[in-house]
Amino acid sequence: MQTNGEEEPLTETERATLFSKQPDPCLSESEYETEHGTEPTAIQRLATCTDITFAEPPDTAARWTAADFPTLTPGNESTSYVPPNANTTESVAIADAHASLFAIHPSTYVHLDGDDPSQYIAPEGTVRGFVDYRVRESAAITNATNASVSATDHDIEEVRLYIDGERVASHDGNATPVLEYRTDESGRVDLRLEADIRVDLESSTSRPNATTSVPPADEVTVAETRTVRVYTLDAESYETTYPNGETGLAIYHAQPWHGYTLTADGTDRVRGVWRYYTGRDTRWDTLTRSTATDAETVDAPAQPVYVHAFPSRIGPRAEPVRDGPTILDVWGTDAPTPAAGLHENVDVGVVNESYTRSYGMAIRTDSVDDSALTIHGVVRGVETNLSDVEREHRPLRESNLSVTVTDRNETAATLRIELTDARTDDPIVLRDGDRRAPIGGEPRTGTLRVNGNAVETNGRGVAVVTVNEPGIYTVEYDPDSWRAASPAYVGATESVRWHPLTTVSGWLHVIETVVVWAIPFAVTLYAGLRIGRFFRISDP
Incomplete structure (x- = not known):
């Protein structure tokens, strides 16, 4: 019944990475050997000091759960083992009955913000359940029925699994059912595990003045419902080709998703803001062992682990x-940090302030192989190929940017800037109401800057700027993103130099300035020479 390689045992190294919710005492090598009876590997030592994170959803959580589950066993006729959060059902002959969801795999708890994490499950997976009950003693049944009654047989008749009311799997009576399901639903759903329990009754002798007829059997239906999200990848792709042949690719998905691989061997890859750790489901740390006379808390023999x-x-x-x-x-x-929603013992590199959920990512790469590019979700095994998603190609063209000095004098110059489409020679107007906004983002118009100062083009794609400081003027065109505009353009940069000495009037102005500033010095020099001659003493 185990799927997706879940039957494979974990290595000691893999086991060391599982339990992020455990305390981290940071054991020395000798302390580890004393506690565990074996010499630790490097990863085992590290796992006692910190929590191990993963760059992609690991399969170790499902493999551990599948291997640990058989150690969970029900009680006997007079004993029921009950998880702390179970909804128990009582009847005439049945007590402490429950059906509890032990584990759902593949699935991932996603910590989006400080609230409780959402559990995302794969459209196809495995549910493990735990059903238990006890049969009341004959005296108790007799008192309840006002007749002498005893239980002759008892059983779990059937276990069923529903997703939003649709029956997706069933199992013959079993206290630890393993149910494989498949659903076409997506988004938020109610997943319900349900079980029928039956106790056969026998009335031996009727009491005097008995008023209650005894049915042949006592039956109850027990259930647990959990709200989850069925995780599917319905991504959208936007592509373009740069003039040099490189490819621009943007992929958007309305739910958290992991990233994508660009090559068949997975060497070229992109991932978003998400990383992963594994931790036990603390709801299964203990069980209540219930009998007719006692209820005792005991350690649970099996614990599910989740990503x-x-x-x-x-x-x-x-x-x-x-x-x-x-x-x-x-x-x-944008969302606040989910740090407060993590378990107190979990120490991972979670963002410590608000962050942007990476619902969309745009890249530039040498090439894209449609047959190799695979989009991966935050739930292990949920993926899709680029060829299977909605795609749109956005044209990307080169731009022509020219800048000339059209008028100048000794104090100022006029720069004429023209921006046009290199292919059609049409003007590029920066303020264009028809620009498309990127999916999930804000629209951004292209900008034109002269030495860092923004300017606007008119309807002919022309901007006129007056400058009065000599020097080099650099004009930069920073275009719209190709995700935001159709057509979009490649940026361009041009420079021009202006100085007053490049004009006749500039030279005349310089000469005039030199003459004006030289007159006081000439008068002072002449006066000094005359005074020196007046006081000069001639030789005898």
Whole structure:
């Protein structure tokens, strides 16, 4: 019944990464050997000091849960084991009955903000349940029925699984059912585990003045319902081709998603803000062992482990770092840090302030192989190919930027800037109401800057700027993103030099200035020479 490699046992190294909710005493090598009876590996030592995180959803949580589940066993006729959060049901002959969801895999708890995390489950997976009850003693049944009654047999008749009211799996009576499901639903749903319990009754002798007829059996239906989100990838893709042949690719999905691989071997990849850790479901730390006379808390023999996704301080990343794709933009809704919603013992690199959920990521890369590019979700195994998503190609053209000095004098100059489409020679107007906004982002118009100062073009794609400081003037065109405009353009830069000495009037102005400033010095020099001659003493 175990799927997706869940039957494979975990190595000691893998086991060391599982329990992020455990305290981290940071054991020395000798302390570890004393406590565990074996010499630790490097990762085992590290796991006692901090929590291990993953760059993608690991399979270890599901494998541990599948291997640990068989150790969970029900009680006997007079004993029921009950999880702390179970909804128990009582009847004439049945007590402490419950049906509890032990684990759902593949799934991921996503910590979006400080609220409780949302559990996202795969459209196809495995649910493990735990059903238990006890049969009341004959005296108790007799008192309840006003007749002498005893239980002759008891059983779990059937276990069923529903998703939003639709029956997706069932199992013959079993206290630890493993139910494999598949659903076409998506988004928020109610997942319900339900079980029928039956106790056969026998009336031996009727009491005098008995008024209650005894049914042949006592039956109850027990259930647990959990609200989850069925996780699917319905992504949208926007693509463009740069003039040098490189590819621009933007992918958007309205839910948290992991990232995408660009090559078949997975070497070129991009991931968003999410990283992962694994932790036990603390709701299964203990069980209540219930009998007719006592209720005792005991350690649970089995604990499910889940994957948790959190926004990391590392942020979105592209690999390989040097030669891989370049991330152009990341967009999504802003959210507060979810640090307060993590377990007290979890120590991971979660963002410590507000962050942007990476619902959309745009990259620039050498090429895109449609057959190899795969989009991955935050739930292990949920993925889709680029060829299977909605795609749109956005044209990207080169721009022509020219700047000339059209008028100048000794104090100022006029710069004429023209911005046009290199292919059609049409003017590029920066303020264009028809520009498209990127999915999930804000519209951004292109800008034209002269030495860092923004200017606007008119309807002919022309801007006229007057400058009065000599020097080099650099004009930069920073275009709209190709996600935001159609058509979009490639940026351009041009420079021009202006100085008063480049004009005749400028030279005349310089000469005039030199003459004006030289007159006082000439008068002073002449006066000094005359005075010196007057006081000069001639030789005898």
